Amino acid sequence: MVEQHVEQWGVFEAAVSGPDTGNPFVDVTLTAVFRLGHRSCAVEGFYDGDGRYLVRFMPDRCGEWSYEISGLDLPDDERTGSFTCVPPAPGNHGPVRVSGPAFRHEDGTRYTPFGTTCYVWSYQPEDVRQRTLRTLAGSPFNKIRMCVFPKNYAFNEREPERTPFPRDGAGFDLTRFDPVFFRDLEAQVLALRDLGVECDLILFHPYDRGRWGFDRMPEEVDHAYLRYVIARLGCFRNIWWSLANEYDFMREKCADEWDRLFHTVEQHDPYQHLRSIHNGTRMYDPDSLRLYDHHKPWVSHVSLQHWDLHLTRGWRATWGKPVVVDECGYEGDLHQRWGNLTAQAVVERVWTGTLLGGYVGHGETYRNASGEIWWSHGGDLVGGSPARIAFLRTVLDRLPPGAAPLEAFYDAPTTGVEGQAYLQYFGQHSPGVRQLDLPAGVDFHVDVIDTWEMTTQRLDGTVSGAVSLELPGRPYVAVLLTAATPPA
Template structure:
């Protein structure tokens, strides 16, 4: 059975394709009413002479009682300046602007933040060390996908991508801010004014480019999808020069992006994709870029960095969670769990190869292999990301450009996400990671097991000891993860201590299994 959310998103897909699902409008500036974790915008007219991007400084201090937040403003072209605010609490907020230009400084106002509307749970945060939740406490079970350059395509193709996402199971999308030369098309707009390929004025930004990114991030927000924004990537390959900008330009770019997009609750910051392929940037430089984003973001959105072959030191305090590329680590739970223990943070295997028939080895997963990685990652207490790379005569590959999904994994991932949503809200924790025990859950309460490529015909009802006592009772279900079927097991299982490590059914019973791969078990305590 598919999740209700999956069918709901499918139902609105056509509306998205027609542009009916748009970014929520910005609230008016003064005396605005805006929902908590919504966005309001202060728009000011100011100087347009000279170079406002370099010469004008603007911010506002928002105050509620003893709490203050300082939010940077930005120049939006044509003499227009903007400051965007995402209220972290309900109630009245006062603000006052600060600027090195008199006409922009000392502007005061108030706004009222009301209770969030349905579906607005706030930004995603780290919860319980290894997991995620929205700020209101609602669990966030990450089931993400990647489409690097989807927001740099034609209007028709981008609308098609939004329609696809509306009917897909994904709640996070990794996407690049800079265009991607790998997709072999001229993007309709660029981040700097000038003439391609390299005739850029790097002292100015192109507001139209960033408005377009904002529009797409806002549309993802309306669909309930987190936008994991990749701030740098190596896929320019020197063509436009965005992969080798001077450090001072990179720093201004980061501050500008955060000022424009920080008030979107669904934003995550990914410092780079395959950061180690950007050879000109040192580890110290990456550290400084992390620190700039951290210092510039009043809302402290999640921050990560993605690797090719060299790992960043994810223990550093500005890294909120671990983003990993590995072709093999999520093939089994015993490998996948290791990064949790090393970094003691949430681990997202954002790239585990892709479903498809691409010529390169990273794009040749069978759909069964893609789904297996999600389940193995979950049993390890980690999270996994999807994409697909099916050959297309017109070059319309989801990984690069978006469009439509062609693979068989998405409906199975919708089923997987539904199973996760029925799990303990604290997150799935490995039950006995010391010795080949393919179960995660919550001790003495909930167990989710996955047998992967194994083909067991039965499973003896034996549970690891933590939290267990004689006489506890459990019910069980057999889950066919590929055919998306849940079959209850008749009766209940009452346990007794078997040895120093385990408890077992008091009558020595086993659960019958069909002897095929991709099977799972769900065991839930019933005598509470």
């Protein structure tokens, strides 16, 4: 047997043969235990069709891993095996984890989400998918929200070729899965991984409205589906689990059901990928129905839809978890309110939320003759916000390690490191002068940044202590103050 080498946080896969009669999706429960020294990790395998069963595993430590498969009657050389986990290749930092109100990869590298949304890009023709991947490669986005299930919604009427469940007459056989569908989905997730893009995989969504019925399956089917998805896709380090998009629009599911679905994901995902649930209109308002309780320990981070990013500070304080505002309104010109923000408004929201410590997502919804809209289908980006978000990333990269929201500058969103650097953003505010009480004894360079024009103007000299800066008196301006000499 050839010794396999798998990089850390890569994928090991063992294929074994078994029965193809009856319903192997239901009849066989395949598990495997992977061991390294005193560690062991149990994972579920899955049926891939045609008598083929797979076990996948993402090793998180280097060394010689062994494994043992159970649930099928297998010859010894299939039942057990081993592989060598080797150090990760450049660019592989492992899965993303929560680190206080922020995120880090498992190797400690800071990860700052700049997400976008292409709900059903994986359902599009291959040429569109290739364009989507090329567009992402040239974009500032390092996270994408996408759905497992197809979408029945405005601009999304086409019947999908395949779905997670095989067709059965006019309906679907909910006791089986379609391995061809999943192999294809996996290829897209891997393509994202290779671009360094996190895949925020939406497990349920309301944009079905009974057409296929995936939004209203029996609860035991929901749980079986989750286990199958986890067994197949959990091994990919760029996976995040989004329990649902706009969960509150799924009238068929009650609050307890969401708890139980979270529990299934929590119990069956050996890697404990990030878990969230994204709201529609239900928000944190005492006079409306309450948001899903994000204090619950199985919610790893907050995934919100809201238009007012000035509330980010409060959300961080309320939940003490990273706050990802995946939808703040999309840049576009659609009829629909959620899809016709100006680029200026989107960029203003992204800057505001970012400097208050949130992670604000992007989407684009311009009408066009082809009906191909980025927010759902992917393809091409034509709007004004991606370049500005890329510019924001270059500005953030100028901040020293440990940059975080600074509360002392409460009257304008500010991120920085006390005594070293301050990045302050004024949005729709247009001060003609700005007084700052900087530390005395440290000389700061002052850059006046036009976040829309993407220009940076370094002012002459340096400032220190109490200063009064002349500013352009127009909107969308930021200032970056950086210590001219590193502190002693």
